[in-house]
Amino acid sequence: MLRKLMRKKTTDIQSLNERMELVKKRQIPDHVAIIMDGNGRWAKQRKMPRIAGHHEGMKTVRQVTNFANDMGVKVLTLYAFSTENWKRPKIEIDFLMNLPGEFLNTYIPELMEKGIKVEMIGNMDALPAHTKNAIEKAMEITKDNQGLILNFAMNYGSRIEMVHVMKELAQEVADGKIEADAIDEGLINSKLMTAHLPEPDLLIRTSGEVRLSNFMLWQLAYSEFIFTEVLWPDYNEDCMLQAIEEFQNRDRRFGSLEGDRKG
Template sequence: MLDKLLRKKTVENQPSISDRLTKVKSRTIPSHVAIIMDGNGRWARRRNLPRIAGHHEGMKTVRKITRIANDIGIKVLTLYAFSTENWKRPKMEIEFLMKLPGEFLTTYLPELIEQNVRVEMIGNFDALPLHTKEAIVKAIEATSNNDGLVLNFAMNYGSRLEMVKAVKEIAKLAVDNQIAIDEIDESLIESRLMTSHLPEPDLLIRTSGEVRLSNFMLWQLAYSEFSFTEVLWPDFDESCMLSAIEEFQMRNRRFGSVEGDKEV
């Protein structure tokens, strides 16, 4: 009985989401947060539900995390929605995943517009089904004048494919004598990436306990802080997001500089 009372008291003494949000906003806020949304299938399996139920629940989490990211003051939120490798999944699951952008954007587009959120996408757009492309284009156009949070969906995205595309473009410039070999540097490569107009991510979050990058923004994440959590994406809520930001704010980012006897 005493243990239960102590546990209850501990929960009651925890700061509210509102209080934590206020504190987070008083400190350094990551400009760009990237999230690998993982664990939808496991969430469904633990409940004896089909995998698509997990993806549908995960869509609701996208809404919650977009709202809290906007409240925090994050400038860019990039969500890994569908990778170039995900085409290997069962056909029925792929078809459902391709319908989700339309469902999400149709349902929440008025809210995104009201919150001054601008929708963008990185990835191989041309290979997407027509109905998926139409939903994405509609959202991009409807929010194009918004200047708040950029909600950037990585859809049919693969980092290696992105870098190969950049190398081919630069090689063509060299072949056409538009640039000299000595002009090829990091800035030129970055200018050819799909994220060239965005700041590099300050923080990467991956849910579900997996600790790998899965071909996601390999160039851009060179000096990002990583946060891995066991929480499955459908269960990742505002408190989890704040915890990741709070952890980020405790880190000392030196970008290779020397501090005392330590060098990173």
């Protein structure tokens, strides 16, 4: 029985590696954004506290980050904590605020070895000092890395982001720095927190929920969406590979009649 299981595991690994090589020959999404959902339900199914699900989800972050880096994805944005998440119970919020420090302090050596660069979008100033310090430290240590950008959306809300952009542009018009007619998509893009990043090619949301939850509403205009029933702690390399395979089979039109399928 043990030998049979070992043979199956070896076959599964070989199959995954073969699929990875095939996928790499086609167009890889430059920017993948993920709404990591289902930690609480994962824990509830196992009669465990919600925080246990969040901790297990942290392991998935590591797994998916390494896989995305290996596949040649340039940016991986993870929706870690929304501006609405402050409404959750204090004990859960406190735990979530400790996770960035635990994750980054544990895996910084691995991130450095793999050349992964840590970034963040969201209001960092509103985070607890220890959370902010952990993220800033990781960003400083990894700032010269040339591999995947691991971009955490932390205390992030897209509507607030857009309001800040509108206020900034309105002030520039009032100050005579720009004309109102000069405001276009390019100028708005330049004011976003993601101005230096490509727009997401692929959005993945786990746990079966089918909504954006105030996440990158402007940036996702032409992204491909994939919603999966898999809970975030159960999401793995095979799930991620399936998502990229599906992305490669989509016919991206960007509003035109001709698709953008390549490879």
